[in-house]
Amino acid sequence: MINKIKKIFKDFGLSEIRAGMKITGKQLTNDKITVQFPEERTPISPRFRGLLALRRYPNGEERCIACKLCEAVCPANAITIESEMRDDGTRRATKYDIDLFKCIFCGFCEESCPVDAIVGTHIFDYAFETREGSIIDKEGLLEVGDKHEKAISKARQADSKYR
Amino acid sequence: MVDIEIEIDGKVVHGYSGETVISIADREGIDIPRFCYHKKLSVAANCRMCLVDIEGNPNPQPACSTQSSFGMKVHTKNEKAKTAQKAVMEFLLINHPLDCPICDQGGECELQDVAMEFGSDISRFTEGKRIVDDKEIGALIQTDMTRCIHCTRCVRFGAEVAGIVEMGATGRSEDLKIEPFLSEGIQSELSGNMIDVCPVGALTSKPFRYGVRSWQMNSIQTIARHDLVGSNIFTQTHESKVKRVVARDNENINETWISDRDRFSYQGLNSDNRILIPKIKIKGEWQDTSWDDALDFAANGIKKHAKEGSQIGTLASKNATLEELYLLQKFTRGLGSDNLDYRLDAANPSNAKVLESNISLTELETIDHALIVNSYLRLEQPMINHRIRKATLNGASVSTINAKAFDFNYRISHSVLTSPQNTVATLSGVLKALLDKNSQTLPDYLNSVSVHQTHIDIANALLNAEHPVVVLGEHVNGNKCSDQVATLVSEIAKASEAKTLNASLTGNAHSAERVNFKPENGKNALQILSSDFTAFVLFDVYPTFDCIDSENAIEHLSHDDAFVVAMNSFDDESVLNCANVILPIASFYETSGTHINVDNIAQSYSASVKSAGESKPGWKVIKVLADLLNLQGFDFTDSSQIADKALSLTPNTSEIEVPISNSKMPNITTVWQYTPYASDVVVRHASSLQQTRIGQISEASVCKATAKLLELSEGDLYKGVPVNINESVAEGCVFVHTHLPRQC
Numbered sequence: 001m002i003n004k005i006k007k008i009f010k011d012f013g014l015s016e017i018r019a020g021m022k023i024t025g026k027q028l029t030n031d032k033i034t035v036q037f038p039e040e041r042t043p044i045s046p047r048f049r050g051l052l053a054l055r056r057y058p059n060g061e062e063r064c065i066a067c068k069l070c071e072a073v074c075p076a077n078a079i080t081i082e083s084e085m086r087d088d089g090t091r092r093a094t095k096y097d098i099d100l101f102k103c104i105f106c107g108f109c110e111e112s113c114p115v116d117a118i119v120g121t122h123i124f125d126y127a128f129e130t131r132e133g134s135i136i137d138k139e140g141l142l143e144v145g146d147k148h149e150k151a152i153s154k155a156r157q158a159d160s161k162y163r
Numbered sequence: 164m165v166d167i168e169i170e171i172d173g174k175v176v177h178g179y180s181g182e183t184v185i186s187i188a189d190r191e192g193i194d195i196p197r198f199c200y201h202k203k204l205s206v207a208a209n210c211r212m213c214l215v216d217i218e219g220n221p222n223p224q225p226a227c228s229t230q231s232s233f234g235m236k237v238h239t240k241n242e243k244a245k246t247a248q249k250a251v252m253e254f255l256l257i258n259h260p261l262d263c264p265i266c267d268q269g270g271e272c273e274l275q276d277v278a279m280e281f282g283s284d285i286s287r288f289t290e291g292k293r294i295v296d297d298k299e300i301g302a303l304i305q306t307d308m309t310r311c312i313h314c315t316r317c318v319r320f321g322a323e324v325a326g327i328v329e330m331g332a333t334g335r336s337e338d339l340k341i342e343p344f345l346s347e348g349i350q351s352e353l354s355g356n357m358i359d360v361c362p363v364g365a366l367t368s369k370p371f372r373y374g375v376r377s378w379q380m381n382s383i384q385t386i387a388r389h390d391l392v393g394s395n396i397f398t399q400t401h402e403s404k405v406k407r408v409v410a411r412d413n414e415n416i417n418e419t420w421i422s423d424r425d426r427f428s429y430q431g432l433n434s435d436n437r438i439l440i441p442k443i444k445i446k447g448e449w450q451d452t453s454w455d456d457a458l459d460f461a462a463n464g465i466k467k468h469a470k471e472g473s474q475i476g477t478l479a480s481k482n483a484t485l486e487e488l489y490l491l492q493k494f495t496r497g498l499g500s501d502n503l504d505y506r507l508d509a510a511n512p513s514n515a516k517v518l519e520s521n522i523s524l525t526e527l528e529t530i531d532h533a534l535i536v537n538s539y540l541r542l543e544q545p546m547i548n549h550r551i552r553k554a555t556l557n558g559a560s561v562s563t564i565n566a567k568a569f570d571f572n573y574r575i576s577h578s579v580l581t582s583p584q585n586t587v588a589t590l591s592g593v594l595k596a597l598l599d600k601n602s603q604t605l606p607d608y609l610n611s612v613s614v615h616q617t618h619i620d621i622a623n624a625l626l627n628a629e630h631p632v633v634v635l636g637e638h639v640n641g642n643k644c645s646d647q648v649a650t651l652v653s654e655i656a657k658a659s660e661a662k663t664l665n666a667s668l669t670g671n672a673h674s675a676e677r678v679n680f681k682p683e684n685g686k687n688a689l690q691i692l693s694s695d696f697t698a699f700v701l702f703d704v705y706p707t708f709d710c711i712d713s714e715n716a717i718e719h720l721s722h723d724d725a726f727v728v729a730m731n732s733f734d735d736e737s738v739l740n741c742a743n744v745i746l747p748i749a750s751f752y753e754t755s756g757t758h759i760n761v762d763n764i765a766q767s768y769s770a771s772v773k774s775a776g777e778s779k780p781g782w783k784v785i786k787v788l789a790d791l792l793n794l795q796g797f798d799f800t801d802s803s804q805i806a807d808k809a810l811s812l813t814p815n816t817s818e819i820e821v822p823i824s825n826s827k828m829p830n831i832t833t834v835w836q837y838t839p840y841a842s843d844v845v846v847r848h849a850s851s852l853q854q855t856r857i858g859q860i861s862e863a864s865v866c867k868a869t870a871k872l873l874e875l876s877e878g879d880l881y882k883g884v885p886v887n888i889n890e891s892v893a894e895g896c897v898f899v900h901t902h903l904p905r906q907c
Contacts, residue, residue: 065264065265066373067264067265067269067376068376068379069264072376072378072379083373083374083375084373084374085372085373090265091265091373114262114264115264
């Protein structure tokens with residue numbers, strides 16, 4: 001009997017609506033957490049593994065020496081490398097293709113690279129318009145690397161004490 | 164045999180007294196790290212990696228130089244041994260660069276493996292590393308001397324196996340360098356083995372440089388087909404291309420070595436000069452076509468031009484497989500012809516008995532005298548020469564009867580220079596001396612023979628030896644009296660109780676003999692090539708190089724009425740000129756097959772890679788052609804069925820007596836020998852081998868007196884080859900050693 005009376009008071013006193021409005025009222029003044037992508041972006045860990053890139057040394061020489069360790073370690077067989085001796089006697093890749101459909105962004109290639117040539121960038125929003133576009137070649141990878149070198153080296157710097 | 168018992172790591176093992184600890188451990192499968200020790204080389208004990216703890220010794224001892232004795236207790240894995248091994252590893256890595264990712268040896272490097280197991284995780288060494296200049300040592304071996312750990316395996320290989328001391332250690336301590344003594348680079352015909360023995364990346368294969376990594380390749384067991392040894396090899400392939408060839412152990416055939424020809428010839432396969440598509444000639448114009456059309460064209464042409472089977476002549480390369488030779492002789496004989504031959508380079512392809520080889524390769528090491536007749540064995544058959552060299556190291560002596568004093572890698576005790584036209588007389592002299600010593604009655608033909616002191620010396624050497632051998636080499640093929648020479652050699656062997664080795668049957672000639680790929684009543688190679696037959700079948704024949712009288716051969720092959728079916732693996736101008744249809748066939752390593760070697764061992768192998776372009780294995784092409792011509796008995800589905808059938812054949816042994824007579828020979832003759840890197844079509848296309856010193860040889864040696872007769876002077880061209888006047892050549896002959904096509 002008493003419970004019934006309590007319920008009538010609760011229902012007619014709009015207590016649940018008031019509780020809800022209280023939260024609404026609180027959130028009205030709080031900072032918003034929805035990110036307006038692509039104008040806004042969430043912060044990314046320095047260890048984030050996005051689109052792959054090939055880096056160069058500061059003097060412009062490409063880092064990759066075609067040791068093929070990344071090709072060997074790649075669990076998805078996404079990397080294809082061909083190598084030969086360049087005229088100056090150094091070992092260089094003549095072909096470095098990554099199939100982005102196959103790539104699973106595990107980052108093993110980066111781990112295995114003895115010269116920090118192949119790296120994961122912070123780029124995760126990219127698209128291609130043709131099927132063949134999924135294969136990114138050496139020039140493409142170097143271009144990504146050149147474009148984002150600042151961000152790449154900053155991320156390596158940030159993570160260096162844990163490596 | 165087993166006479167001592169020792170204990171290694173608590174395991175009781177058996178050995179022979181005086182045997183080293185490491186060889187017992189190897190036999191028992193106990194792993195001891197090592198760099199300088201190699202089972203086929205002498206013990207140097209300079210890397211110190213194999214230090215083990217031997218109870219009773221205060222210091223660790225090297226297992227490679229410590230002889231085992233009864234009751235010895237060895238620990239390879241206890242604290243003391245491990246500490247010693249780790250310390251040695253640290254010392255070795257002081258100067259060794261740590262850039263394994265760019266080193267070609269990476270992934271198959273002994274130093275890398277041992278460092279992973281015995282090395283330390285971190286380096287305590289912060290000082291500068293030593294850098295050593297690289298030496299250019301030829302087209303086959305790439306040096307990276309900074310990586311050298313001074314194990315001296317290459318130095319010992321040169322001194323002990325190749326017989327030419329080319330690499331050496333100069334300087335001391337920090338300045339110690341392994342380098343060639345001469346700036347001309349490495350010249351040995353076995354030099355490629357240095358790559359195999361080098362435990363690090365200091366010596367690597369130059370044609371293979373920076374191409375593929377060791378883990379990317381498949382290793383396929385196969386047989387090298389260039390010589391009559393049939394060395395066991397691995398072809399290492401990547402993406403259907405042979406990328407490298409390395410030796411495979413077979414104690415009875417090639418031990419652990421292979422010749423450079425076997426190692427680097429694979430380059431020829433990837434040459435641009437391969438025939439990839441069937442071609443037919445219509446109204447003098449070559450057209451690419453499909454296999455069906457080309458085979459129909461070939462079959463119809465044979466039907467039309469050879470209405471009588473006897474109008475067909477078939478010639479095959481001596482490097483063809485047993486299967487191909489068997490099917491081809493069956494094909495030719497099925498069409499009703501007995502005109503077939505493989506002896507394209509023979510001046511006298513007679514039906515006389517072929518000199519048999521009755522000594523095995525391993526037995527060659529135990530001989531105490533060898534008489535080498537008509538052969539530059541070192542370049543012709545490097546692996547056979549190596550066995551004879553091993554015998555000479557044990558005290559055997561060697562004498563030669565050759566047209567030129569060749570550069571052997573052992574001492575020659577008696578050498579007779581004799582021109583081809585005098586070879587019969589010289590051999591008769593030796594035989595007469597032998598029979599005189601044995602007080603045997605002389606056959607009539609020896610009565611008028613004069614015996615010189617050198618003949619007596621050779622006869623004495625043969626008679627004094629317990630296990631002599633007589634080796635007959637390739638030069639005899641170009642001799643018009645080759646049958647007489649072979650007969651005399653076998654008589655000499657009989658009189659001196661010597662074994663014989665016939666090194667004139669090169670390539671896969673033993674297979675050709677097994678399937679009787681030569682005429683019984685029909686025409687032989689010389690007669691076929693000067694006949695007016697209306698149809699010819701050529702199997703991997705390149706007339707300019709292979710035929711002894713190439714001009715005449717090409718002329719007869721290209722006459723208007725002749726229909727020529729050529730099955731070739733490489734493009735060749737002379738074939739294009741004379742053939743009517745070219746069927747592309749698979750080359751070495753692209754087809755399954757069988758090789759019969761000098762010991763009569765038949766070794767079958769499977770294809771290592773797919774045949775190039777649209778080419779097909781030769782045996783399949785012959786089989787389909789036979790089917791199209793409605794020949795019976797070609798229902799094979801696999802090359803092993805053909806091999807079984809072919810191996811069940813017994814060769815016809817002819818009993819024709821060869822009379823020894825003073826046949827008329829020209830006053831001046833030519834001995835034409837190809838360099839080993841021009842001996843067959845594949846190796847001729849191997850670019851790196853062609854750049855070596857041996858590959859570049861091209862000189863016509865002639866002595867002063869003969870030069871005067873021929874009106875030649877130094878630098879003139881004799882049959883297209885520059886003349887070199889020196890006195891190491893027999894009078895009355897010109898010795899041409901070249902990679903250029905033969906001119907008659």
